[in-house]
Amino acid sequence: MSFHSMWAELLPVGRSSASGGYRRYAWTGADTDCRAWFREQAEARGLTYETDRNGNQWAWLGDPAAGNAVVTGSHLDSVPDGGAFDGPLGVVSAFAALDELRGRGARLARPLGIVNFGDEEGARFGLACVGSRLTAGALTVEQAHRLTDGDGITLPQAMEAAGHDPDTIGPDPERLARIGAFVELHVEQGRALDLSGDRIGIASAIWPHGRWRFDFRGEANHAGTTRLADRRDPMLSYAETVLAARREAELAGAVATFGKIAVEPNGVNAIPSLVRGWLDSRATDQESLDAVVGGVEKAAREYAAAHGADLDVVRESFTPVVEFDHALRDELARILGGDTETDLKVPVLGTGAGHDAGILSGRVPTAMLFVRNPTGVSHSPAEYAAEDDCVAGVSALADVLEGLART
Numbered sequence: 537m538s539f540h541s542m543w544a545e546l547l548p549v550g551r552s553s554a555s556g557g558y559r560r561y562a563w564t565g566a567d568t569d570c571r572a573w574f575r576e577q578a579e580a581r582g583l584t585y586e587t588d589r590n591g592n593q594w595a596w597l598g599d600p601a602a603g604n605a606v607v608t609g610s611h612l613d614s615v616p617d618g619g620a621f622d623g624p625l626g627v628v629s630a631f632a633a634l635d636e637l638r639g640r641g642a643r644l645a646r647p648l649g650i651v652n653f654g655d656e657e658g659a660r661f662g663l664a665c666v667g668s669r670l671t672a673g674a675l676t677v678e679q680a681h682r683l684t685d686g687d688g689i690t691l692p693q694a695m696e697a698a699g700h701d702p703d704t705i706g707p708d709p710e711r712l713a714r715i716g717a718f719v720e721l722h723v724e725q726g727r728a729l730d731l732s733g734d735r736i737g738i739a740s741a742i743w744p745h746g747r748w749r750f751d752f753r754g755e756a757n758h759a760g761t762t763r764l765a766d767r768r769d770p771m772l773s774y775a776e777t778v779l780a781a782r783r784e785a786e787l788a789g790a791v792a793t794f795g796k797i798a799v800e801p802n803g804v805n806a807i808p809s810l811v812r813g814w815l816d817s818r819a820t821d822q823e824s825l826d827a828v829v830g831g832v833e834k835a836a837r838e839y840a841a842a843h844g845a846d847l848d849v850v851r852e853s854f855t856p857v858v859e860f861d862h863a864l865r866d867e868l869a870r871i872l873g874g875d876t877e878t879d880l881k882v883p884v885l886g887t888g889a890g891h892d893a894g895i896l897s898g899r900v901p902t903a904m905l906f907v908r909n910p911t912g913v914s915h916s917p918a919e920y921a922a923e924d925d926c927v928a929g930v931s932a933l934a935d936v937l938e939g940l941a942r943t
């Protein structure tokens with residue numbers, strides 16, 4: 537089945553007819569449909585299909601128990617109203633690259649695996665990369681059991697409702713031990729390749745990044761009868777903190793975003809009792825990230841005090857800088873056309889976006905390939921990659937898999 541036809545088949549799954557964006561949240565109906573699509577693709581190719589204890593899906597060519605497998609893949613879930621490419625491009629390209637290898641009559645000396653990691657975006661339960669973190673032991677079972685969505689449904693309840701036994705979740709070191717190399721192909725979430733005029737890039741690193749929850753508590757009261765002087769309105773300190781985040785990010789050459797907010801009681805005519813805002817911040821280095829988050833928290837405390845609000849700040853997740861495996865990265869560069877880093881024909885670029893590859897890195901030799909995104913836009917229905925760039929990505933991935941699995 538060609539890249540184009542696989543893409544066309546997956547495209548409508550979990551897509552909003554209103555915005556064209558995706559709502560493929562973990563353990564929902566759309567996620568189940570994506571999982572069914574993955575299993576169909578695996579079985580249609582005669583691959584050995586399995587779902588692991590954490591709900592990640594695997595398709596194997598050859599026996600993974602032989603070890604030293606070359607694995608590729610990504611995720612199929614999305615952010616709220618997300619784009620079509622973030623995640624799915626890596627999974628569809630994996631199956632298309634395997635088809636290309638078969639078409640070439642490639643002789644593979646190592647097992648080849650394709651993976652769909654569950655719940656990479658964390659859109660429903662608030663933590664990114666749940667499937668890969670559980671498998672890597674970067675998230676404990678207790679922490680996973682405490683994850684709860686906006687309707688108060690816990691992760692285990694959601695898993696159970698979707699037909700996956702939550703009592704099996706946990707670290708899976710034996711599975712990771714079978715992987716000799718993991719290569720994730722992903723649409724670029726930025727414009728570096730567009731600006732350099734390249735179709736494909738290789739990742740050097742993932743910036744340190746995290747999510748912090750700011751709870752501003754004030755006093756609920758009547759919007760129409762409460763004098764300004766008598767108010768303890770937490771929305772004011774929240775609003776000023778959002779502006780402080782932009783200032784701190786500019787100062788540090790970093791990024792900071794308050795993209796999600798929850799207000800209680802959330803009534804047009806009620807002064808809020810609680811304003812809960814989530815900060816997502818990322819920087820090229822730890823020192824800059826610390827400067828941003830520290831600066832935002834300091835400003836938030838001053839604003840809260842000035843408006844008689846209380847403030848709690850909770851770090852909900854944090855991923856330190858990921859430097860991808862240098863030897864594997866150089867091997868990809870050699871396979872794709874450059875003999876050493878200096879005469880690379882394929883650009884090497886860092887990214888502020890988190891990935892399952894970032895979780896596996898350090899536990900398994902890991903690398904990433906990026907496919908050009910002409911606008912750089914991502915986490916939006918406008919996310920796009922040209923089909924000929926996607927097809928070039930499939931060929932590059934096939935070259936990499938063949939080059940790695942040949943020996």
Ligand code: HGY
Binds near residue numbers: 665889890891
């Ligand atoms: O947030 C991220 O960087 C990723 O898309 N989960």
Ligand code: MN
Binds near residue numbers: 622657915
């Ligand atoms: Mn994403």
Ligand code: MN
Binds near residue numbers: 611622623722891
């Ligand atoms: Mn992604």
Ligand code: MN
Binds near residue numbers: 862866877
């Ligand atoms: Mn090097």
